[in-house]
Amino acid sequence: MAKNIPYKIYLEESEMPTAWYNVRADMKNKPAPLLNPSTHQPMTAQELGAVFCDELVQQELDNDSPFIQIPQEIRDFYKMYRPSPLVRAYCLEEKLQTPAKIYYKFEGNNTSGSHKLNSAIAQAYYAKKQGLKGVTTETGAGQWGTALSMACSYLGLDCKVFMVKVSYEQKPFRREVMRTYGAQVTPSPSMTTEVGRKILAEHPGTTGSLGCAISEAVEVAVGHPGYRYVLGSVLNQVLLHQSIIGMETKIALDKYGIKPDMIIGCAGGGSNLGGLISPFMGEKLRGEADYRIIAVEPASCPSFTRGVYAYDFCDTGMVCPLAKMYTLGSGFIPAPNHAGGLRYHGMSPVLSQLYADGFMEAVSVPQTRVFEAAEQFARVEGILPAPESSHAIRVAIDEAMKCKETGEEKTIVFGLTGTGYFDMVAYEKFHDGKMDDYVPSDEELQAYFAKLPKVD
């Protein structure tokens, strides 16, 4: 029986997880390995070590250890902003007049404004431990760049961020937050890298993409001694670090005897979704429990729902390893009217394998319906959600309304990954009726699929 549930469940420091959970250990079909783009052979630890920090390479390749201890220094940093609250959405339930019980895990209460900090501090920590001078990365909407800047500033590491040009120009405040934390921010594509110059020559006037920015960041990391590249999503290691979200959620639910019927998360590269669902997916994989697990993606960037499951490049410059994932093709860029993040062409290999094996569902939603949900949520729950997070809100509301029709008292848990303070331009478009719901055509996608690398 559920006890009397408070609005917000906070764990005590003593209840916080001391290890990350590695869902790969419980997967019968392991995620496909990263391949060397030239030889199409699995990337070795040594090859990966040229790009990534050594200990992160180990985590990337470790498909077997179910738990990996969180170093004390990272646990201390987590204490600055964790545990994040698990909130019972009493006000939303009341507004919807639904018998469903809705909970959300809110990751926005830190200055980076999102869950990205959970992996940023881990990656920066291992870079520091390896004695590196700094790290390079890319950022789109800016949450990841902000989180990494914060982590690097805390540890005294240099931080070079390639920011997708369109975001750099449209979000000067995001850039300014990164500067406050001492990061160097370069709009991408830039003339500072070979791959940037090549992309600019081929596509003059391009406003950039995550895929371009990744290529530039990798080039700079590989070309500068004492630097490595770090990434905020997609990779196995990122999902590992983000498992803290799901583990805290599960501990909080267990404490009150609550068993969710479904778990809903937005999905771009998969960092939040993979983290949120990991312990629940673990139970499901081990046959100990069953849950509906739902990935929500933008209709304008629908990798799960309309992509293909195949090896593809992780970046536009094709300098990174190949990953087997649901992908729209590495040349795909969502329409410029798409607001917020969730704009990566691919998807986490771990989540891709789980989806291919039928352990989770995926739905795509058009952005005006996402902003309707965002506004409805903000007005009753008092949190201004990020556009990304609002994808999960949309489907949580839809599911709660189904419960209203059927009278079922289902328990819905969703991930509220962050806040929308830097997305007011998008909110303004929505208020002014200037937001539309562009969706890529089948022909457009087929053209990208045709360019996928051929891997035997």
Next chain:
Amino acid sequence: MAKNIPYKIYLEESEMPTAWYNVRADMKNKPAPLLNPSTHQPMTAQELGAVFCDELVQQELDNDSPFIQIPQEIRDFYKMYRPSPLVRAYCLEEKLQTPAKIYYKFEGNNTSGSHKLNSAIAQAYYAKKQGLKGVTTETGAGQWGTALSMACSYLGLDCKVFMVKVSYEQKPFRREVMRTYGAQVTPSPSMTTEVGRKILAEHPGTTGSLGCAISEAVEVAVGHPGYRYVLGSVLNQVLLHQSIIGMETKIALDKYGIKPDMIIGCAGGGSNLGGLISPFMGEKLRGEADYRIIAVEPASCPSFTRGVYAYDFCDTGMVCPLAKMYTLGSGFIPAPNHAGGLRYHGMSPVLSQLYADGFMEAVSVPQTRVFEAAEQFARVEGILPAPESSHAIRVAIDEAMKCKETGEEKTIVFGLTGTGYFDMVAYEKFHDGKMDDYVPSDEELQAYFAKLPKVD
């Protein structure tokens, strides 16, 4: 003996205060009453009732009840974002290498981004209870307007906000957040009110001030049946509602056996400072304990440190009651290069009386030193502070550095009122070396003092 202190102390729901504390009950010298601007007689409840909600008028005039019950509906709303954490600034202490123990009460973890929501929900609640259609208000930097919009949206009340024109133009995102919550936002001075037209005729091209916006909001409230005016600071009722900050702080400190040596808060109109210090001031007034209590204000708007203690108009249009307070004169407007809030010409009558009676200290700080502290704090504590809050950070750091010199292990508590997400223009100026430290001249202030109303 202090127990092992966690990074963040959260109260349980069951430990949260159920009543606000009214510091006036423990003041021997009560704050001076508001006066009718025509007759110079104390405002009666009936007169005040034309402008303010009835129950708020009672709270405004109640100098005797030490505790006022918080209605259950407000307590339920508080649960959505309270208790706010009391954070031990371990990382800042380490960075400063100080023996001082530093704590801050963080009020920024809600969408309004500041403590203003504590009084906004209370004022909106009483308006709703009285059966009103809506409320009017003014906002400068935008925190108060955002908070009130959220509260009104939650309760289904209409909300009309007059936003100081310069902020309306410089902070379109703040405006957009208010729109998300369904508020009507009008730049002030506007042509929609008599007083606005008069001010525009006299000062064409003025970018507005809080004093102007108050006059317009009051005019609209008085002229529309079913509307009342609400205010986010200065008033006794606001300090009463904000006492929740100090009470939570005191309960959290008591729980761990911590006795602060000093309590530091930024001061504009006094809403945060008055709330934070209230239970500590109560002990001091009753002779049960002693604390240093320090108000920090901008050198560009120094009402405590360079103002006079006298009756003055609360607004530029001179339609509001007179209040006895430390004031720079109702015509005073801080230089345009002053960033953030804390720009009101006067100060809470309660705090003014306490300061006049020697129960607290005040210091003023130049804004570049404030932003230095803000950036230093952000980099180690991970929270991007509002410029307003950073005034308190500046003095907390200064006091901690004094402890480093003397070796004293003092316990410092300060109020971190909010986040700086909408203040990145100011951070950018600071980073680019374009921020200066304008301070009003004695001659300028004397000219304003000469225009103070003559009250016998």
